[in-house]
Amino acid sequence: MEVQTYELADGRALIVREADQNDAKTLLEFLPKVFEETDGLLMTRGEFDQSLREQMDLLGKLSASKTQLALVGHIDEELVGLLTFTGRDLERVRHTGEVGLIVAQEYWGNGIGKNMMRSLHFWAEANPLISKIDLRVRLSNRRAIHLYESLGYQVEGWIRRAVKIDGEYDDHYWMGKELPH
Numbered sequence: 545m546e547v548q549t550y551e552l553a554d555g556r557a558l559i560v561r562e563a564d565q566n567d568a569k570t571l572l573e574f575l576p577k578v579f580e581e582t583d584g585l586l587m588t589r590g591e592f593d594q595s596l597r598e599q600m601d602l603l604g605k606l607s608a609s610k611t612q613l614a615l616v617g618h619i620d621e622e623l624v625g626l627l628t629f630t631g632r633d634l635e636r637v638r639h640t641g642e643v644g645l646i647v648a649q650e651y652w653g654n655g656i657g658k659n660m661m662r663s664l665h666f667w668a669e670a671n672p673l674i675s676k677i678d679l680r681v682r683l684s685n686r687r688a689i690h691l692y693e694s695l696g697y698q699v700e701g702w703i704r705r706a707v708k709i710d711g712e713y714d715d716h717y718w719m720g721k722e723l724p725h
């Protein structure tokens with residue numbers, strides 16, 4: 545996918561491009577920080593224990609894949625967001641994948657998440673192998689649900705007690721979007 549540039553409401557430019565192995569080191573600094581900032585993700589900061597080699601291998605695998613993707617978003621050369629679209633390499637489900645989306649908290653509410661999703665759609669719409677995008681989101685994550693609904697995602701399922709955080713359960717929605725092809 546070619547590099548995409550979006551102008552945010554405050555005039556700054558968001559640059560979205562496919563991640564490659566050279567991003568591994570920056571991601572290893574970014575990910576522990578963002579895991580600490582949110583409980584909207586499955587992994588906790590304490591569980592994140594990836595080596596540089598593992599991160600490079602993962603990015604290498606995603607960038608070599610025709611059906612999976614990792615996008616990074618930068619503002620003024622600072623990494624501000626990561627989007628992954630991952631799935632299994634089995635013939636019957638290769639047309640689908642699941643989104644993971646993280647924006648650094650100090651940048652929330654500037655349209656970064658929405659524009660990174662637009663870049664995913666740009667890639668997926670040009671990719672005849674992909675016809676369905678899935679994701680899971682906590683019911684309490686109103687910001688994320690609003691974002692996905694505004695981009696045409698629909699609730700397709702409801703997973704009760706999907707997560708347990710500090711002794712409290714929360715449910716997940718399965719949300720999805722079908723592509724035109």
Ligand SMILES: CC(C)(COP(=O)(O)OP(=O)(O)OC[C@H]1O[C@@H](n2cnc3c(N)ncnc32)[C@H](O)[C@@H]1OP(=O)(O)O)[C@@H](O)C(=O)NCCC(=O)NCCS
Pocket residue numbers: 582584585645646647648651652653654655656657658659679680681682685686687688690691694
């Ligand atoms: C969810 C997340 C990716 C959104 O990123 P973002 O860059 O803040 O998203 P955007 O600025 O593009 O859009 C946010 C939208 O939610 C709206 N919003 C903000 N707070 C909201 C709330 N409490 N309830 C409903 N909508 C809300 C904003 O107004 C905006 O909508 P608009 O474009 O119609 O004005 C980001 O908050 C994040 O990384 N959270 C932690 C990780 C996470 O939860 N990931 C998603 C897992 S499924």
